[in-house]
Amino acid sequence: KYGRTPLLWAAENGHEAVMQQLLNTDRVEINLKDKYSRTLLLWAAENGHKAVVRKLAD
Structure with a gap:
């Protein structure tokens, strides 16, 4: 649903x-x-998941 x-x-x-x-x-x-053009990085960053953000940025 919603492209998730x-x-x-x-x-x-x-x-x-x-x-x-x-x-x-x-x-x-x-x-x-x-569906709303939100990326993995955006979802992780908005929710304060620093380890996930670092992993995605690598």
Whole structure:
């Protein structure tokens, strides 16, 4: 719904381990945007998840 993927959900909620597992599959798009053009980085930053932001910035 709303273009939200498991990866977006993990970034938004600060689930770094889940996000890393999804990224390790090479089946997810790191530059994806939801229906409102919000990115993984935006979701993580707005919710104060610094570790997730650092991981995405690498």
